[in-house]
Amino acid sequence: MTSCTTTSWTANDLPEMTGRTVVITGAGRGLGLITARELARAGARVVLGVRDPGKARRAVVGLPGTFDIRPLDVSDLTSVRAFADSWSGDIDILVNNAGVMDIPAARTADGLDLQTTTNHTGPFLLTTSLLGHITDRVVHVTSELHKQGRIDLADLDWRTRKHNGMRAYQASKLAVVLFSLELQRRLTATGSPVRSVLASPGIARTTLASHSRSNVINRLTFLTNDPERGALSLLYAATQDVPGNSYIGPDGPGGFRGSPAVRRPGKAGLDPAMAGRLWEATADLVGTVAR
Numbered sequence: 021m022t023s024c025t026t027t028s029w030t031a032n033d034l035p036e037m038t039g040r041t042v043v044i045t046g047a048g049r050g051l052g053l054i055t056a057r058e059l060a061r062a063g064a065r066v067v068l069g070v071r072d073p074g075k076a077r078r079a080v081v082g083l084p085g086t087f088d089i090r091p092l093d094v095s096d097l098t099s100v101r102a103f104a105d106s107w108s109g110d111i112d113i114l115v116n117n118a119g120v121m122d123i124p125a126a127r128t129a130d131g132l133d134l135q136t137t138t139n140h141t142g143p144f145l146l147t148t149s150l151l152g153h154i155t156d157r158v159v160h161v162t163s164e165l166h167k168q169g170r171i172d173l174a175d176l177d178w179r180t181r182k183h184n185g186m187r188a189y190q191a192s193k194l195a196v197v198l199f200s201l202e203l204q205r206r207l208t209a210t211g212s213p214v215r216s217v218l219a220s221p222g223i224a225r226t227t228l229a230s231h232s233r234s235n236v237i238n239r240l241t242f243l244t245n246d247p248e249r250g251a252l253s254l255l256y257a258a259t260q261d262v263p264g265n266s267y268i269g270p271d272g273p274g275g276f277r278g279s280p281a282v283r284r285p286g287k288a289g290l291d292p293a294m295a296g297r298l299w300e301a302t303a304d305l306v307g308t309v310a311r
């Protein structure tokens with residue numbers, strides 16, 4: 021993995037995407053919608069996996085390109101399995117974008133922690149279930165806050181500890197980084213050409229922090245990217261020729277704002293033994309939820 025390389029890359033630098041299929045989760049608004057819009061404008065067939073297909077349909081009205089809108093709630097393992105089971109054909113690029121931040125403690129229909137499942141466990145199941153269809157890469161959307169993350173493998177799903185919304189977010193985004201590391205290791209070990217790539221938007225002024233008591237994104241406007249610029253990390257990670265397990269984030273101080281560049285994740289995200297253990301713990305967790 022290379023260290024920071026500054027670019028002035030914009031969405032105008034996207035390659036021609038005609039003939040390529042991109043699946044983006046949570047793409048009915050926010051960074052996912054911008055990413056969908058730009059990839060469709062570049063010619064890709066973009067599949068939006070969303071909780072509210074009607075809302076997503078309204079969001080893409082009038083946008084140029086081909087959009088295919090399908091129901092997907094990444095926090096609901098039945099929905100994730102239904103999406104994956106109904107898929108046929110190749111997926112060039114899967115972008116695991118859907119996410120929530122610092123939400124109050126809540127359990128999913130499967131009895132799992134809502135934030136951890138939305139940000140990590142659901143995308144883990146989706147990715148591993150779709151892997152046989154993916155031809156180019158998986159983009160995992162993480163956060164600079166993964167650097168503060170601590171994962172308790174004995175309590176990955178927040179059953180025994182007192183719940184803390186921000187700590188659960190930080191841990192889930194560290195889990196995303198470690199999932200990418202282990203996925204790339206497994207892909208490489210089997211000789212697969214598929215890449216696992218990380219994207220961090222920096223801090224982008226979307227509605228993500230609306231649940232957060234600290235509302236950190238919206239308080240720090242002087243440090244932040246507008247959503248269009250935040251989405252560039254996702255677009256760069258999805259389309260540029262970067263090595264497997266590259267970490268793409270803004271090139272400004274702290275990785276908070278700026279243009280997309282190859283950066284380094286936090287040290288905890290580079291621990292292969294932990295990445296392997298987390299894979300097993302997540303697979304066990306998914307396995308406890310009956311089909």
Ligand SMILES: NC(=O)c1ccc[n+]([C@@H]2O[C@H](COP(=O)([O-])OP(=O)(O)OC[C@H]3O[C@@H](n4cnc5c(N)ncnc54)[C@H](OP(=O)(O)O)[C@@H]3O)[C@@H](O)[C@H]2O)c1
Nearest residue numbers: 046050051071093094095117118119163223224226227228
């Ligand atoms: N904005 C930032 O500064 C920032 C920084 C670091 C990382 N990120 C990451 O970037 C990603 C996108 O965030 P954003 O800033 O665009 O936030 P956002 O505007 O709040 O959008 C979040 C998206 O995720 C979707 N979503 C949430 N739960 C879902 C579920 N269970 N199933 C399917 N979709 C679900 C939402 O869909 P609904 O419309 O159905 O709610 C929405 O489309 C997240 O993974 C976030 O953690 C953002």
